[in-house]
Amino acid sequence: xxxxxxxxxxxxxxxxxxxxxxxxxxxxxxxxxxxxxxxxxxxxxxxxxxxxxxxxxxxxxxxxxxxxxxxxxxxxxxxxxxxxxxxxxxxxxxxxxxxxxxxxxxxxxxxxxxxxxxxxxxxxxxxxxxxxxxxxxxxxxxxxxxxxxxxxxxxxxxxxxxxxxxxxxxxxxxxxxxxxxxxxxxxxxxxxxxxxxxxxxxxxxx
Amino acid sequence: xxxxxxxxxxxxxxxxxxxxxxxxxxxxxxxxxxxxxxxxxxxxxxxxxxxxxxxxxxxxxxxxxxxxxxxxxxxxxxxxxxxxxxxxxxxxxxxxxxxxxxxxxxxxxxxxxxxxxxxxxxxxxxxxxxxxxxxxxxxxxxxxxxxxxxxxxxxxxxxxxxxxxxxxxxxxxxxxxxxxxxxxxxxxxxxxxxxxxxxxxxxxxxxxxxxxxxxxxxxxxxxxxxxxxxxxxxxxxxxxxxxxxxxxxxxxxxxxxxxxxxxxxxxxxxxxxxxx
Numbered sequence: 001x002x003x004x005x006x007x008x009x010x011x012x013x014x015x016x017x018x019x020x021x022x023x024x025x026x027x028x029x030x031x032x033x034x035x036x037x038x039x040x041x042x043x044x045x046x047x048x049x050x051x052x053x054x055x056x057x058x059x060x061x062x063x064x065x066x067x068x069x070x071x072x073x074x075x076x077x078x079x080x081x082x083x084x085x086x087x088x089x090x091x092x093x094x095x096x097x098x099x100x101x102x103x104x105x106x107x108x109x110x111x112x113x114x115x116x117x118x119x120x121x122x123x124x125x126x127x128x129x130x131x132x133x134x135x136x137x138x139x140x141x142x143x144x145x146x147x148x149x150x151x152x153x154x155x156x157x158x159x160x161x162x163x164x165x166x167x168x169x170x171x172x173x174x175x176x177x178x179x180x181x182x183x184x185x186x187x188x189x190x191x192x193x194x195x196x197x198x199x200x201x202x203x204x205x206x
Numbered sequence: 207x208x209x210x211x212x213x214x215x216x217x218x219x220x221x222x223x224x225x226x227x228x229x230x231x232x233x234x235x236x237x238x239x240x241x242x243x244x245x246x247x248x249x250x251x252x253x254x255x256x257x258x259x260x261x262x263x264x265x266x267x268x269x270x271x272x273x274x275x276x277x278x279x280x281x282x283x284x285x286x287x288x289x290x291x292x293x294x295x296x297x298x299x300x301x302x303x304x305x306x307x308x309x310x311x312x313x314x315x316x317x318x319x320x321x322x323x324x325x326x327x328x329x330x331x332x333x334x335x336x337x338x339x340x341x342x343x344x345x346x347x348x349x350x351x352x353x354x355x356x357x358x359x360x361x362x363x364x365x366x367x368x369x370x371x372x373x374x375x376x377x378x379x380x381x382x383x384x385x386x387x388x389x390x391x392x393x394x395x396x397x398x399x400x401x402x403x404x405x406x407x408x409x410x411x412x413x414x415x416x417x418x419x420x421x422x423x424x425x426x427x428x429x430x431x432x433x434x435x436x437x438x439x440x441x442x443x444x445x446x447x448x449x450x451x452x453x454x455x456x457x458x459x460x461x462x463x464x465x466x467x468x469x470x471x472x473x474x475x476x477x478x479x480x481x482x
Contacts, residue, residue: 067214131216
């Protein structure tokens with residue numbers, strides 16, 4: 001149980017009478033008349049509108065399957081790569097993407113029992129020098145941080161960073177910059193709770 | 207999630223691993239000739255005749271020994287029987303599906319079995335109750351709990367440590383029926399083998415590959431070293447080829463390393479036996 005009384009449910013909480021129970025192991029927040037729990041671990045759970053970084057795991061004539069670091073795969077229709085309707089008998093999607101490529105996309109439809117439908121970002125191809133994975137809960141927390149912590153990490157390390165809410169980070173930069181990001185990722189993963197993560201990072205970035 | 211045989215490594219991660227290896231380091235920062243941290247805990251399953259848990263980096267394996275009585279094989283009437291089974295549990299990795307053992311599990315069991323058998327670790331002639339009629343059957347069951355790469359070595363160390371610390375009830379023949387007694391017998395161990403696995407990645411030879419490294423390796427070689435450093439079993443894996451120089455480089459590296467692992471296994475087993 002995380003709270004008792006009259007609250008509005010924000011996320012990951014169920015209500016029974018006047019009691020609020022967490023449905024995951026996580027960090028609870030009861031503020032502003034709302035109660036919510038942020039998961040500390042586990043796979044990424046897609047939500048419509050999320051910006052994710054995925055990896056192509058299969059290329060078929062009509063669509064590509066994408067690993068989005070979740071319990072479920074994503075897929076992108078072949079038309080999206082050409083920005084127009086294509087005839088799969090005349091075009092081969094593997095001329096655009098191959099297995100192992102990284103891309104930036106948004107979740108646009110979730111249906112029970114089916115893969116998650118994704119739409120490509122304007123500049124969808126993701127390239128860099130190193131890829132890192134952090135807990136999706138921590139990625140979401142950092143991306144939504146009001147103090148714009150990602151920009152501070154970019155400024156401190158001197159590297160270009162693309163981060164998906166699914167916990168995938170792609171960095172581009174010199175060896176020293178990548179080394180600094182490796183250290184920052186280690187700090188992010190070593191912090192058990194979300195509370196204090198931002199302060200801890202600010203300490204490292206000073 | 208779509209069932210996958212193994213990890214698909216992104217092209218970026220592949221480049222990152224290859225770059226790291228060309229600079230003389232595993233992707234986790236180790237030297238190419240250095241194993242991950244090894245932790246062996248024997249005696250973790252109370253009801254088994256012997257057991258051990260092995261953690262090799264992120265790889266976690268448990269092994270359990272059960273001893274029963276059975277009929278010997280016709281070609282070895284005066285020897286006990288060894289049966290090794292391995293199972294990779296679905297919780298070990300997101301790519302592992304539930305169901306009967308797949309070809310990877312069968313290969314894993316075969317390689318561990320070969321290492322135990324060919325090193326003459328167990329004196330099977332002492333596992334006979336009545337020649338050609340009743341012998342002890344040693345079951346070694348291996349369960350993979352965490353798939354972090356190099357299951358061969360972790361499973362081999364777990365099986366070896368479990369066998370070395372196992373003891374079982376002696377059976378006596380009453381008429382034609384084997385009867386279990388309260389008397390205990392230690393597993394007749396004469397020697398033991400140390401397995402070391404190498405991978406060829408981007409032209410470099412590395413020891414103890416991680417799961418991601420296994421995903422991009424060209425070829426893999428497991429060599430099992432006996433007490434005197436002689437190779438008593440081998441297994442080659444992966445679709446790529448190995449040059450003769452690669453094989454020599456691997457086995458020479460193993461020869462320089464096997465004693466460290468051997469000492470560690472002996473130390474852990476002695477500690478377990480003395481109750482530390």
